Amino acid sequence: MKKIVLLALICAAYLVPNYANAQEVTYVEDPSQGYLFNRMRDNWFIDAEGGVGLFMSPYDANAPWGKQLGAKVNVHIGKWFSPLLGLRFGGDFEQLKGATWVGNYAALGYRNWPELYKDGKYAPTHFNDAGVTGDVLFNVSNWLCGYKPYRFYNAIFYVGMDANWVYARSGDRPKSDGPWKYGANDDPDHSRNYSIHAGLLNSFAITKKIDVLLDLRFDFLQEHADGAGMGYRTWNEYPSVMIGMSYKLGKSEWNAPVTAVCPEWKYTDAEGDALVADLNDAKRKIADLENQLRKCLEKKDAPTAQQLVESGEAPLATVYFPINRTDVLGVQRNVVEAVAEVMKNENRNYLLTGWADNYTGNDQINVRLRKGRVATVKNELVKKGVAESRLETQINNGELTNYGPKCASLDRAVTIQRK
Numbered sequence: 152m153k154k155i156v157l158l159a160l161i162c163a164a165y166l167v168p169n170y171a172n173a174q175e176v177t178y179v180e181d182p183s184q185g186y187l188f189n190r191m192r193d194n195w196f197i198d199a200e201g202g203v204g205l206f207m208s209p210y211d212a213n214a215p216w217g218k219q220l221g222a223k224v225n226v227h228i229g230k231w232f233s234p235l236l237g238l239r240f241g242g243d244f245e246q247l248k249g250a251t252w253v254g255n256y257a258a259l260g261y262r263n264w265p266e267l268y269k270d271g272k273y274a275p276t277h278f279n280d281a282g283v284t285g286d287v288l289f290n291v292s293n294w295l296c297g298y299k300p301y302r303f304y305n306a307i308f309y310v311g312m313d314a315n316w317v318y319a320r321s322g323d324r325p326k327s328d329g330p331w332k333y334g335a336n337d338d339p340d341h342s343r344n345y346s347i348h349a350g351l352l353n354s355f356a357i358t359k360k361i362d363v364l365l366d367l368r369f370d371f372l373q374e375h376a377d378g379a380g381m382g383y384r385t386w387n388e389y390p391s392v393m394i395g396m397s398y399k400l401g402k403s404e405w406n407a408p409v410t411a412v413c414p415e416w417k418y419t420d421a422e423g424d425a426l427v428a429d430l431n432d433a434k435r436k437i438a439d440l441e442n443q444l445r446k447c448l449e450k451k452d453a454p455t456a457q458q459l460v461e462s463g464e465a466p467l468a469t470v471y472f473p474i475n476r477t478d479v480l481g482v483q484r485n486v487v488e489a490v491a492e493v494m495k496n497e498n499r500n501y502l503l504t505g506w507a508d509n510y511t512g513n514d515q516i517n518v519r520l521r522k523g524r525v526a527t528v529k530n531e532l533v534k535k536g537v538a539e540s541r542l543e544t545q546i547n548n549g550e551l552t553n554y555g556p557k558c559a560s561l562d563r564a565v566t567i568q569r570k
Contacts, residue, residue, distance in 0.1 A: 176414070180407040186234055186298065193402040194231040196239075200224065200366050202393030204245055209387075211249030213273040221246025221277075223391045225284060225366075234298040234405050237288035243313060245389070247278040247372075279331060280344065282315030288352070300404040301359055307352040313370070316343050346372040346389070354397065366393040466566040467493065467501070470528050474511060474563060477523030479531055487528060490567055491535035500570045503529055505546040508562035514548075520563075521546035528565040543570070 204223040211219050223246070229239025250273040268274070286309040292302060318331045350368035357363055370389040418426065468490040470483050479487055494501060505525030507517040525544045533539050552561045 177412045178409050179412055181410040182298065182407040184408045184410070186405040186407050188233070189402060189405065194237075194405075195228070195400040196230070196397050196403075197226075197228050197400065198239070198364060198395055198397035199226045200364060200393040200395030202366070202391055204370075204389050204391030206247040206249050206372075207388040207390075208247075208249055208251075210251045210273060213269050214248075214250035214275060215268070218275060219249050221248045223393060225393065225395075227284070227286070229286075229288070231288070231290075231403075234293045235290050237290075238286070239288060239309075240283070240285045242282065243284045243315070244279070244281045245315070245391075247276070247280060247389075249276050250274065251276050277319075279318040280315035281318070282313055282343075284311060284313045286311035298405060301356055303356050305354040305356075305362075307354055308349075309352055310349045311347070313346045313348065314343065315346070344373045346370045359403070360399045362397040362399075364393075364395040364397055366391075366395065368393065466568050468567045470524075470565045470567070471560070472520075472524055472563045472565075474560075475516075475520070477520060477527050479527060484531075487531045488535060491532050491537050494532065494537045494541070495535075497569075500541045500543065502568045502570050503542060503544045504566045504568070505544070506551040506562055506564045506566065508556075508559035509548075509550060510556040510559045518546070518548070521548070524563075524565050528567070 224244045227239040227241035231237035292305040348370040353365040355363045372389045505521035507520040
């Protein structure tokens, strides 16, 4: 009987994977699979920009170049939804300065005429626009060069729209200047305007949270700047240059999915030949053990394996574990599942014993392994439907087989016996 049990244990030891000698699998982020979406509260930012714009309505070329420059300010709050795409919304202010013909009182926007241009034929204009703006952002640097969390320079292309309310000077025309008033010179058609724009936002990372911005922008502005007497609205160009700062809120970087990287096995010809020889030797030993087992079973007076189990002289089953592990792996899960089916059909109690080899590790580690292994098997059996009250557990600090260090794999186990 002991010989049969020994042969069975040795055969099982050949089939249990030797995890102690396996190279460790590493886990790394894989950007080739794209990037994960962050939470809604991540990747927000606030930016503020200020600079000058050049308004270019039909008569503005008659004003000195410096008299056509006006201030422009934008403030936004925005969010990046991926390393490539984002949105921002906010408010803007812009000054529209230039010239119009002297007889055009309806849209001068500046009544006192401190000076005239081109021999008195043209007068200055000045309107202040304030409103709301929105942009769609596209990070060109991440698209062309790949995402980099803290790249110093990012080129960001954007397109958007504005809706502005117009303010002009009030007062008698052309004798005096009054306070700024909504609407351009009582012209109801000139109370607001709309624009579409595109730009290149040059972003320079100063810290992980703060960027300096250089915004090169071009607006097409729907502006009735040269007066109602013209009889039509025009779309006018308004290029601008602004500088500013952006502050990032919360998490600002992006993570790629994590994938496993398996080690590459490389052998010389000699090492490959040695592995083949070891494999052939293992096959020969297994065949020899199977032959011995078959001869033992063929003896007329030899009890069957089932008779030994039912008599209590042999375990109902043995669950094996890799070195320094307490979880049930691989084919051993099938063993636990099969044993659970047997237990559910029997009205008996069972004793579960946890074992560990005494050739590796210290006493403290081995006691932890014995307790962990027997607890794991008990939990798995309960999950499979075996009543917990029918399972008794213990640990044994001795050797399950005591066949020496080369057979230590046979001692890393949990045995299940009928009581």
